[in-house]
Amino acid sequence: MLPLLTPEQMRRADMAAIECGVPSLVLMENAARSAADILQKWLQPPSASSPTVLIACGSGNNGGDGFALARHLACRGWKVMVWWTGSREQMSPETLTNLTALEGLGIPTHHLPPGQLPPPPPPAEVVVDALLGIGARPPLRSDVLPILRVLGSLPARRVALDVPTGLNAETGEADPEAFRAELTITMFAAKTGLFLNEGWHLCGRVEVASLGVPLNLAAAHADTWALEWDDIxxxxxxxxxxxxxxxxxxxxxxxxxxxxxxxxxxxxxxxxxxxxxxxxxxxxxxxxxxxxxxxxxxxxxxxxxxxxxxxxxxxxxxxxxxxxxxxxxxxxxxxxxxxxxxxxxxxxxxxxxxxxxxxxxxxxxxxxxxxxxxxxxxxxxxxxxxxxxxxxxxxxxxxxxxxxxxxxxxxxxxxxxxxxxxxxxxxxxxx
CATH class of the missing domain: 3.40.1190.20 (Ribokinase)
Structure with missing residues (x-):
C-alpha cells in the first residue's frame, strides 16, 4: 500500500526526517535529483539531444525544489531557463541557497517582480511549475496568474513539482486557471488532493520523488492508503x-x-x-x-x-x-x-x-x-x-x-x- 498524505501530515513527516538527522537542504537536494531522474525517464526519447526546459519557481520550498531541479538538469546537458517570483527575503535558507547556486553557476534566471508581466518565453520542450507548494489553496494570487497563463500557452510538455499550482493538495479543489500537468512529480509521498475532484484532471501521471529517507517515515503519519495490486x-x-x-x-x-x-x-x-x-x-x-x-x-x-x-x-x-x-x-x-x-x-x-x-x-x-x-x-x-x-x-x-x-x-x-x-x-x- 502507498501512503497518501494531507499537507499537514506531510509537514510532520518532513519534520520527522529532519529530527532523524537529515538536514532540510539534503532533503531538497535528494528530491530534486530524484525528480530529474523521473523527468528524464518520462521524456525518453527526447525530441532533442539537449532538451530545453523552462522552470517557473516561487519563493517557497516548492521553488527551492525547482531551483535544485534546474541545476541537476543543467548538469545532464539540458538547456535550462528559470523564472522566479517573490523576493529573496521570503525564501527559506534552503531555497535561497539553491537560487544562489544557480546564479553562481551561470544558469540563466529571470526575476519577475509583482505586477510585472513575464517576458516572451524561450522555445521550450518542457515547462515545469514549481510556483506554489502544498500549502497554497485556491483562489490563485494575482501575481501568479500571468505566469501560469504564459506557461499554459506554450506548445510544451507540462510538469508540476509536488502539486500543480492552484490545486488544493488536500481536497483536490482547484482554481479555474490552475496549472494542468501531464506529469506531477510529488515529493516523498502522494498527496490526497492529487486523486480527488479536479486533481484527476490537473495532475496527469503521478510519480513520487524520493527524499533519500525510508518511506516508513511518511507511512507513520498516514491514515489513508492507496491499494496496489500486490495488496489484493x-x-x-x-x-x-x-x-x-x-x-x-x-x-x-x-x-x-x-x-x-x-x-x-x-x-x-x-x-x-x-x-x-x-x-x-x-x-x-x-x-x-x-x-x-x-x-x-x-x-x-x-x-x-x-x-x-x-x-x-x-x-x-x-x-x-x-x-x-x-x-x-x-x-x-x-x-x-x-x-x-x-x-x-x-x-x-x-x-x-x-x-x-x-x-x-x-x-x-x-x-x-x-x-x-x-x-x-x-x-x-x-x-x-x-x-x-x-x-x-x-x-x-x-x-x-x-x-x-x-x-x-x-x-x-x-x-x-x-x-x-x-x-x-x-x-x-x-x-
Missing part, C-alpha cells in the same frame, strides 16, 4: 493441491426480483469467480440463464409483482445458519425493504455481511451496525442514507465516508472516484 494478490494465496470446494467457504446471496434477475446473476457469478467454495443464491425472481451452473440457486416466495415476500423469511433464516458470509440487496427492489429490515435483525453479528443496492434503504442515519458488516453505497445512495446533499458528498467524499463509518460502525465502501473503504479510523482508496 496477498489475499488470494495459492491453494493446496489437496483441497476441495468445502475448504473455501460458503457464501449466501439474497438478491434479484422478477424485474432485476440479472443483478442476482452478476452477484452470484462474482462470488464464484472470487474463489468461494459454495455459493447459494436465494432469489425472488426467476433464475437468470446467465447464472453459472456451479451456483446453488433457489427461488423464494414472492409477491404477485415479483418482489421478495415476507413468507420467505423462514427460508432466509435457514440460509443464515448455513453460510460463512452473506450478500444482501442486489436487484431486490424498493418493495422488498420491509422484509430486508426484518431480516437484518436476525443476522448474527459474527456473520460478515455485505449490504448493497436497495437493502441500503433499511439503514438510517441512526442505525448501528456490527463491525463485520460492509455497506456499499454509491454517491446517490449515500446521500439518501445520510440526508447529505449529493453534490456536497461528491466533493467531500473521503471525510464524510469516514465520519459516517464512525457513526454507524462497521465498514463503509463508497463507490466513487476513487473508491473509498473505511472503518472510520483508516481509509483505503482504490485508484
Amino acid at each position: 494478490r496477498q489475499r488470494f494465496p495459492l491453494r493446496p493441491r489437496i483441497s476441495t470446494k468445502f475448504d473455501y467457504g460458503r457464501v449466501g446471496i439474497i438478491a434479484g426480483s422478477a424485474m432485476m434477475a440479472g443483478a442476482a446473476a452478476l452477484a452470484a457469478n462474482a462470488a464464484i469467480r472470487s474463489g468461494a467454495g459454495l455459493v447459494y443464491l436465494y432469489t425472488a425472481g426467476r433464475i437468470h440463464s446467465a447464472v453459472l451452473p456451479e451456483v446453488i440457486a433457489r427461488q423464494l416466495p414472492s409477491t404477485p409483482e415479483g418482489w421478495l415476500a415476507a413468507e420467505a423469511l423462514p427460508l432466509l433464516h435457514e440460509l443464515l445458519e448455513r453460510v460463512d458470509a452473506l450478500v444482501l440487496g442486489p436487484g431486490i427492489g424498493v418493495a422488498a425493504v420491509p422484509v430486508v429490515a426484518e431480516l437484518l435483525r436476525s443476522i448474527p453479528e459474527r456473520l460478515p455481511t455485505v449490504i448493497d443496492a436497495d437493502a441500503l434503504r433499511a439503514i438510517t442515519p441512526d442505525s448501528r451496525i456490527p463491525s463485520l458488516w460492509v455497506l456499499t453505497p454509491h454517491i446517490g445512495e449515500f446521500a439518501r442514507m445520510t440526508g447529505e446533499d449529493r453534490s456536497h458528498v461528491a466533493r467531500h467524499a473521503p471525510w464524510l465516508a469516514r465520519q459516517w463509518a464512525q457513526r454507524w460502525g462497521g465498514v463503509l465502501l463508497l463507490k466513487h472516484v476513487p473508491t473509498i473503504i473505511t472503518d472510520g479510523k483508516r481509509s483505503y482508496w482504490n485508484l
